[in-house]
Amino acid sequence: MQDFAGRTAFVTGGANGVGLGVVRALLAEGCKVAIADIREDAIEKTLKSLDNQMVMGVKVDVASRDDMARAADEVEAKFGPVTLLFNNAGINLFQTIEDSSWSDWDWVMGVNLQGPINGVMTFVPRMIAHGQGGYIVNTASMAGWLAAGSPGIYNTTKFAVRGMSESLRYSLAKHKIGVSILCPGLVKSYIYASDDIRPAELMGDAKPVDHENIKRLADFHEFGMEPDVIAARVLDGMRDNRAYIFSHPEFRDEVAELFEEYLGDFRDFPNDPGFEQRTGFEKFRRERYKEARAAARSAT
Numbered sequence: 183m184q185d186f187a188g189r190t191a192f193v194t195g196g197a198n199g200v201g202l203g204v205v206r207a208l209l210a211e212g213c214k215v216a217i218a219d220i221r222e223d224a225i226e227k228t229l230k231s232l233d234n235q236m237v238m239g240v241k242v243d244v245a246s247r248d249d250m251a252r253a254a255d256e257v258e259a260k261f262g263p264v265t266l267l268f269n270n271a272g273i274n275l276f277q278t279i280e281d282s283s284w285s286d287w288d289w290v291m292g293v294n295l296q297g298p299i300n301g302v303m304t305f306v307p308r309m310i311a312h313g314q315g316g317y318i319v320n321t322a323s324m325a326g327w328l329a330a331g332s333p334g335i336y337n338t339t340k341f342a343v344r345g346m347s348e349s350l351r352y353s354l355a356k357h358k359i360g361v362s363i364l365c366p367g368l369v370k371s372y373i374y375a376s377d378d379i380r381p382a383e384l385m386g387d388a389k390p391v392d393h394e395n396i397k398r399l400a401d402f403h404e405f406g407m408e409p410d411v412i413a414a415r416v417l418d419g420m421r422d423n424r425a426y427i428f429s430h431p432e433f434r435d436e437v438a439e440l441f442e443e444y445l446g447d448f449r450d451f452p453n454d455p456g457f458e459q460r461t462g463f464e465k466f467r468r469e470r471y472k473e474a475r476a477a478a479r480s481a482t
């Protein structure tokens with residue numbers, strides 16, 4: 183993506199943290215930007231601080247298909263077709279799977295996975311119909327690579343966002359729509375306060391909020407990466423059309439170590455019946471996949 187100026191962007195979770203950094207970076211590039219967030223007060227505060235005619239706010243719960251469609255209509259009526267989509271809104275529940283309830287699953291999956299799915303299903307048909315190409319950045323996390331027991335549901339959603347986004351990256355290249363997966367480490371953000379926006383209908387079997395733990399998490403997030411730093415890296419990744427935007431270089435060695443461990447789980451089993459045909463078939467698939475990866479890098 184080289185031509186940001188004049189495009190309309192839709193940034194979910196744009197009122198705080200990573201999303202707000204991205205909003206500021208896009209405005210600096212001359213984009214029209216919609217801040218799509220569930221926190222109305224934060225939208226208002228942000229709009230005031232930005233004081234810019236090229237930005238609007240739209241209240242949306244990304245977990246709702248209807249809400250997303252309404253928000254898309256509202257933004258496109260004012261700013262024209264959205265060709266830059268940032269599925270970034272996210273929440274976290276810092277707990278293991280065995281400590282989680284059905285409503286915990288519904289809430290975290292609804293925002294972190296159904297949210298990006300709703301963004302894609304709402305905007306991709308519009309982008310294709312508009313025919314001006316575009317770009318989608320889906321915010322996963324380093325927790326989409328490193329799963330260490332907790333937070334289990336969060337890990338589940340972030341691994342899934344990677345899968346969806348990679349698949350989409352190859353299928354949308356022919357429409358000149360790029361797709362990148364943003365994988366941050368710690369960010370100076372407000373995600374530790376996610377419990378504040380848990381919908382009442384998903385409170386049912388929620389654990390009481392652990393205020394001590396939230397205080398600890400707030401302290402950690404203080405030394406997280408500044409949203410403006412991460413946003414500059416996001417735009418850099420979009421310019422290069424990179425599959426993965428790894429904003430935090432400190433994770434590189436750990437990912438390499440992890441993949442070495444995965445490779446160590448392969449075994450040289452003796453060839454079984456069908457092995458030759460299968461490897462021929464996989465060779466064909468592997469070549470097509472490699473071509474698709476190369477094509478996607480020059481899609482926009």
Ligand SMILES: NC(=O)c1ccc[n+]([C@@H]2O[C@H](COP(=O)([O-])OP(=O)(O)OC[C@H]3O[C@@H](n4cnc5c(N)ncnc54)[C@H](O)[C@@H]3O)[C@@H](O)[C@H]2O)c1
Binds near residue numbers: 371
């Ligand atoms: N903070 C970190 O250390 C970190 C690390 C890796 C990945 N991430 C990811 O970055 C993304 C942004 O999070 P952040 O850290 O900036 O958090 P944040 O809480 O500061 O900002 C997230 C924004 O999303 C909004 N939001 C939450 N639920 C929503 C919903 N249902 N509909 C619409 N908006 C909703 C919130 O109101 C908030 O303004 C998330 O996807 C998160 O998982 C964060």
